[in-house]
Amino acid sequence: MTNPATTTVTGPVHVTAEVLATKTAGAYQHLSLVAPGVGERSRPGSFLAVSVGDGHLARRAFWIHRVGPMGGHRAVVEIVVEQRGPGSRALAALPAGAPVEVTGPLGRPFALPREPARCLLIGDGYAAAALTTLAERLRERGCGVRLVLGGADDAHVLEPLTARRSVGQVEVAVGDLTAAVLRALPEAEVVYAAAWPETQRFVADAVAGTEVSCQVALERPLTCATGLCHGCPVPVLDDQGAPHVVRACVDGPVFRAGRVDWKALT
Numbered sequence: 001m002t003n004p005a006t007t008t009v010t011g012p013v014h015v016t017a018e019v020l021a022t023k024t025a026g027a028y029q030h031l032s033l034v035a036p037g038v039g040e041r042s043r044p045g046s047f048l049a050v051s052v053g054d055g056h057l058a059r060r061a062f063w064i065h066r067v068g069p070m071g072g073h074r075a076v077v078e079i080v081v082e083q084r085g086p087g088s089r090a091l092a093a094l095p096a097g098a099p100v101e102v103t104g105p106l107g108r109p110f111a112l113p114r115e116p117a118r119c120l121l122i123g124d125g126y127a128a129a130a131l132t133t134l135a136e137r138l139r140e141r142g143c144g145v146r147l148v149l150g151g152a153d154d155a156h157v158l159e160p161l162t163a164r165r166s167v168g169q170v171e172v173a174v175g176d177l178t179a180a181v182l183r184a185l186p187e188a189e190v191v192y193a194a195a196w197p198e199t200q201r202f203v204a205d206a207v208a209g210t211e212v213s214c215q216v217a218l219e220r221p222l223t224c225a226t227g228l229c230h231g232c233p234v235p236v237l238d239d240q241g242a243p244h245v246v247r248a249c250v251d252g253p254v255f256r257a258g259r260v261d262w263k264a265l266t
């Protein structure tokens with residue numbers, strides 16, 4: 001018989017979640033979801049897939065920004081929604097109390113350094129949500145954490161004040177992040193980037209051939225988000241440099257920057 005107290009909780013679950021709270025902050029809508037089992041299983045870099053009632057079959061992916069107690073619930077999951085198309089608009093418009101179909105947590109999470117290390121986190125726009133619990137875990141492990149937080153404009157920089165309170169060393173870069181990244185890189189032993197592909201490509205180039213370990217959280221348009229449909233191909237190179245194609249949703253979305261075949265990534 002299995003002792004529930006010692007059972008490891010793994011794997012995604014599919015649940016009907018409830019919107020517990022919703023708020024607008026800058027350009028984003030933050031949704032707090034009561035999604036039993038999702039938060040408990042979540043790790044830094046996990047995402048969830050939401051089915052939105054807009055008549056579209058494809059589920060929409062969102063980084064798990066925070067997990068914590070709220071309103072008497074143990075592990076409420078917070079996501080950050082930028083309204084880009086029909087799915088995100090429908091999601092952002094949901095009121096508190098609305099049900100929503102959620103699958104998660106999904107994807108391979110960030111790998112954490114075994115020893116305390118100087119870590120540079122690069123977060124651009126809503127994608128910075130992928131780094132919130134990562135920063136917490138790294139600090140718990142005694143790592144130094146420096147965050148470069150970007151956005152197209154002030155409204156698209158995700159929670160700079162909260163980041164300053166919780167991370168400490170934060171540089172906000174509105175518009176182009178590259179100068180801030182170049183300033184921070186010489187200090188870094190480990191880099192994590194959750195940003196637009198151009199920024200990730202820039203970071204990958206900057207650390208190539210160095211001792212710096214770098215992981216990127218890649219966003220590819222997803223369809224099923226569970227590995228079945230093979231609709232989110234990512235070109236990678238194996239250790240011998242031979243090209244392969246893997247799936248972003250289950251083989252990623254976090255990849256070693258050096259594994260991604262950036263020339264083939266469109």
Ligand SMILES: Cc1cc2nc3c(=O)[nH]c(=O)nc-3n(C[C@H](O)[C@H](O)[C@H](O)COP(=O)(O)OP(=O)(O)OC[C@H]3O[C@@H](n4cnc5c(N)ncnc54)[C@H](O)[C@@H]3O)c2cc1C
Pocket residue numbers: 047060061062063064079080081082083084085086087088089126127129218219220221222253
């Ligand atoms: C792992 C992962 C995590 C994500 N996390 C978040 C998040 O935390 N917050 C958030 O707001 N969005 C996030 N996204 C992006 C979000 O899932 C898409 O923008 C989604 O398509 C929105 O659905 P829609 O119906 O509103 O727009 P759609 O009609 O599906 O798309 C709107 C526009 O965005 C483009 N697009 C769609 N998906 C992507 C993508 N992955 N990358 C680049 N362009 C895309 C489309 O081509 C179109 O131009 C994430 C995506 C992935 C893969």
